[in-house]
Amino acid sequence: MRHLLKKEKKYSYIEVGEGQPIIILHGLMGGLSNFDGVIQYFSGKGYKVIVPVLPIYSMSLLKTNVRSFAKYLYDFIEYKEFDDVILLGNSLGGHIGLYHTKLYPDKVKALIITGSSGLYESAMGGGYTKRGDYEVIKKKAQDVFYDPAVATKEIVDEVYETVNDRNKLIKTLAIAKSAIRHNMAKDLPKMDLPVCIIWGKNDIVTPPEVAVEFHELLPDSDLYWIDKCGHAAMMEHPDEFNAILEEWLKKRKL
Secondary structure, eight states, X not given: OOOOOEEXXXXXXXXXXXXXXXXXXXXXXXXXXXXXXXXXXXXXXXXXXXXXXXXXXXXXXXXXXXXXXXXXXXXHHHHHTOSSEEEEEETHHHHXXXXXXXXXXXXXXXXXXXXXXXXXXXXXXXXXXXXXXXXXXHHHHHHTSSSGGGSOHHHHHHHHHHHTSHHHHHHHHHHHHHHHHTOOTTTGGGOOSOEEEEEETTOSSSOHHHHHHHHXXXXXXXXXXXXXXXXXXXXHSHHHHXXXXXXXXXXXXX
């Protein structure tokens, strides 16, 4: 299902439902539609689900980094006049959520990360030397998932367009460097808030040991696994992802 994109001032975002705000943070190559299952489910369960379009390719090269995206998120939360938000991030989105929580802990009630960067990521933005070869890009897009069929032609076309746009490719590589530079290992033990870690057992971008390390370093986290699942659990197994998350939110009274 396609949701209406609101445009106000410098922000574009989806907003569905009423109640406790859950802000969803998409990844580097991840479209807003990746979260259709989550948006649909939780907006009908007493939550206001908001998905801002992050300015991954629209900021200047100097500002194309994790810290700037975290500040953009803070400005968006201020603009919306939210006090306590739950952040849900996949891949780079998880990293932005973590870094935002480090900088502005008072704004965040809880955090959900899935396939998050911040400790380790395999060739994020790398390996695109043959970017003109559609079949190479198709294989890379399929590798993100356990089931390659999840990488639809629409998804492959979007990745192909991104890596063949020189400006976007330069920024993708800048973000990859920024993700390494903004490693969270020393910050995580200080982040004393409830964190839900939902991970694909077959993720090759951020492998399972990364989830274990997040769990060990975060003082108040719960770790859940989804079998036969790659880097984007909310896309590959939306029903299981939603069931795990709903149970965790109830357990944590959020």
